[in-house]
Amino acid sequence: MNPQDQPAPSAEEGDIPFMQRLLDNHFLLLFLGVAIPTVVYIIWGIIEITAVPLAK
Secondary structure: OOHHHOOOOOOOHHHOOHHHHHHHOHHHHHHHHHHHHHHHHHHHHHHHHHHOOOOO
16 A cells, blocks of 8 residues: 555544634533623623612
8 A cells, every 4th residue: 555545644633723622612602602791791780780879
């Protein structure tokens, strides 16, 4: 068998960059797209509630 007949070596899991593996995970992106705005709005709401002056 000639070296030219062998298929090219496939990319192993370690060769794939981190950001590509992150962006290829659709369920993680869905989770982050729901969780991050939820957390931001909750924190924003808490800040707004604490900024309201106390009634006399």
